[in-house]
Amino acid sequence: GQQVMQIPQYQHVQEGEDFTTYCNSSTTLSNIQWYKQRPGGHPVFLIQLVKSGEVKKQKRLTFQFGEAKKNSSLHITATQTTDVGTYFCAAPPTTSGTYKYIFGTGTRLKVLA
Amino acid sequence: DAGVTQSPTHLIKTRGQQVTLRCSPKSGHDTVSWYQQALGQGPQFIFQYYEEEERQRGNFPDRFSGHQFPNYSSELNVNALLLGDSALYLCASSLAGEQFFGPGTRLTVL
Structure with a gap:
């Protein structure tokens, strides 16, 4: 079945440094969503990317969707x-319609002050 | 506008028991999805309800069942609980793709 892999699993950065998490799929994705989950909290929707090569920015966050629509990245x-938390990508399997979203394994970000 | 609400917040059950979790979607949302999130893992899709019917199901056994009411609220039922069912159960409502998650119900099975 389709899998969505994320790397790295963990990332510790000093405050002020940049951070990037990558999401990779073995199959072409119709779209991809990104979520942030704070410790003890629930996933919060950040963005949805649909078009090949799409780049979207939200203040310090930059989201990219690969040209082949098999990978995506989130750069902070x-x-x-306040960026501390786990970042998940999620995408629907191409063979099962768009209702079921498969979440990646997540990247846990720690920011050291 | 209240977001997605879930009840109860926490629940402790013993093996073999049955549990019902409840979800009220965000105002105006007609689609409800349920996810199971084990500690340190990403959410796993259980099923989705739309127009009071199960529209799609993930890889979960029949012990997991659900219902959606005319007001779009939803219930998740789990029968014959196993230790491995201990997890955070998340409800998400959606409209046009963007999913809004509730705070979840933390289920512990002893």
């Missing part, structure tokens, strides 16, 4: 302590 510029 100048991390802050």
Whole structure:
């Protein structure tokens, strides 16, 4: 079945450093979503990417969807302590319609002040 | 506008028991999905309800069942609980793709 792999699993950065997490799929994705989950919290929707090569920015966050629509990345510029949490990508299997979202394994970010 | 609400917040059950978890979607949302999140893992899709019917199901046994009511609220039922069912159960409501998650119900099976 389709799997969505994320790397790295963990990342510790000094406050002010940049951070990037990557999401890779073995199959072409119709779209990809990114979520952030704070420790003890629930996933919060960040963005959805649909088009090949799409790049979207939200303040210090930059999201990219690969040209082949098999990978995606989330880049945070100048991390802050408020960025702490686990970042998940999620995508629907191409063979099962768009209702079921498969979540990646997540990247846990720690920011050291 | 209240977001997605779930009840109860925490629940402790013993093996073999049955449990019902409840979810009220965000106002205006007609689709509800349920996810199971084990500690340190990503959410796993259980099923999705739309127009009071199960529209799609993940790889979960029949012990997991659900229901959606005319007001779009939903219930998740789990029968014959196993230790491995201990997890955070998340409900997400959606409209046009973007999913809004509730705070979850933490289920512990002893």
